[in-house]
Amino acid sequence: TVLDNSEIPLAAQLEGVKPTLIIDAACHPAILAEAVALASPAARIGLLGFSGEPCTVTQQSLTSKELSLFTSRLNSHRFPQVIEWMEKRLIQPEKLVTHYLPLGKVEEAMTLFEKDPRRCCKVILKVS
Incomplete structure (x- = not known):
């Protein structure tokens, strides 16, 4: 479920x-602490x-719940290089994409x- 907390607090x-x-x-930066508290x-x-x-x-807030934290730098300034690799077919990102859904089916x-990691690697949401 995607929730908008701009008017009503997430909790x-x-x-x-x-x-x-x-x-x-x-x-x-405040979102991580809230996520840990709510998880x-x-x-x-x-x-x-x-x-x-x-x-x-705190470390205790993560380990006491046995939470897993995954991070990403998003792009690391490599878009031009990766786009070139894709154009030359040196990499095939479509092999990672397992599902395509319209944006209206974001939930x-x-x-x-979340529920089917063995069948689902990447989901592309299509905007039309």
């Missing part, structure tokens, strides 16, 4: 439900942020990504 929207997968695509035991947190601001997450895509 209030979840009503006690503890997510097993949280992906921070907003990249605000279920053994949850996965995907972090795309690159902020240099300090964060209030289905998230569920698929």
Whole structure:
């Protein structure tokens, strides 16, 4: 489920439900601490942020819930090189894409990504 917390806090929207997968695509430094607090035991947190601001997450908050934290630098300034590799067919990224869904099915895509990792590697959301 994708939730908009611009007006209602995320914790209030979840009503006690503890997510097993949280992906921070907003990249605000406060989100990691909130994600750790809201996550279920053994949850996965995907972090795309690159902020240099300090964060209030403790080691205990991660290990006591056995959380997994996954990070990404997003592109590492390699877009031109990777695009060239794709044009020359040196790499075939389509082999990683297992599903294509319309943007309106974002919730289905998230569920698929979360619940079926053996069948689902990458999901492309199509905007039409």
